Amino acid sequence: MLPLEGLIVVAIEQAVAAPLCSARLAQAGARVIKIERKEGDFARRYDTAAKGESSYFTWLNQGKESICLDFKDSEGSQFLWTLLKRADVLIQNLSPGALARAGFSTSELHKVNRRLIVCNISGYGNSGEAADKRAYDLLVQAESGLVSVSGSAEAPGRIGVSVCDIGAGMTAYSAVLEAIIKRQRSGQGEEVSVSLFDVAADWMAVPYIHAEYGTGAPKQVGLKHPSIAPYGAFECSDGKLVLISIQNEREWVRLCEKVLLSVEILNTDAYANNNSRVENRDALERDITAITSRMTSTEFQSRLQQANIAYGAVNTADQLSDHPAFRTSRYVTSEGKEVYLAAHPVLRADSDQRELRSPKLGEHTRAIIDEFS
Secondary structure (H helix, E strand, O other): OOOOOOOEEEEEOOOOHHHHHHHHHHHOOOEEEEEEOOOOOHHHHOOOOEOOEOHHHHHHOOOOEEEEOOOOOHHHHHHHHHHHHHOOEEEEOOOOOHHHHOOOOHHHHHHHOOOOEEEEEEOOOOOOOOOOOOOOHHHHHHHHOHHHHOOEOOEOOOOOOOHHHHHHHHHHHHHHHHHHHHHHHHOOOOEEEEEHHHHHHHHOHHHHHHHHHOOOOOOOOOOEEOOEEEEEEEEOOOOOEEEEEOOOHHHHHHHHHHHOOOHHHHOOHHHOOHHHHHHOHHHHHHHHHHHHOOOOHHHHHHHHHHOOOEEEEOOOHHHHHHOOOOOEEEEEOOOOOEEEEEOOOOOOOOOOOOOOOOOOOOOOHHHHHHHHO
């Protein structure tokens, strides 16, 4: 039995953040009814990489039911009320206040369903000066400062996946689970709100502390760590990069003695401790690269493994499937085509054996109306 079997989730959602939240609920066994406009969730048309369908939509909508509903007209509004009277959770990422303006404020919803949990996902919060700003992932990465501590010294860099959307979706998922636990004790649903900006700002805690209370935020350093050295990627003779991480002085000694085979580097005063190694990072990395460039990446990684030094290959997306830790699950597009994506990150003893796929636009409209009317 899956943890959330029997729960009904109504999701007025599009794009990434809210669909990820409801996707995790669906994977945990909840029934997710996805409400779409007549033109559908615009993520359906982001790309055609999943055998002709959107990679985003296929990833985030397995097992959901799709109903086309315009709750701004009287008939659609009446049916949405019917749905929400029986729902356990409402997730929505409309513009702030849009649902309330349509007559579905949380206070009104709780009058007809006191157990309903309402989860709002926004870009910059539900109120305040920034609430009405249009918010997409890269914009929030920029405004929160994430890009200012990413990329290289030459230019700021976007984090290569929709990290603010994903973070907001996962934060919303945990907030909904907390609300479900609270409801078990109180019998009362509650409203929880998550914004992409708040999530990104929370992740910026360490750079912010350095900027506000220290000597300044870390600079962009590419594949390096701003306050630890050596912690970065080094090129080998075959042109491949291997990233290493030295966390303490014991590891530094092992790196020099067992991997680099260099007493000279170990005894260099400028590298005597982490602070001095960070101050002299350029010279340190030149000295290390002079050694790694004379061995293949396979030899370098073998030495690191034997010396119990943390390391990682700098892989590309098309190399992910070759990684020994990579697990996959079967995903199915709305047209029934199979793709294999990364498995759910939580392993369960009672794995989910359901046959799921992403829904066609409005596929379940008639059936849901018949069931709930």
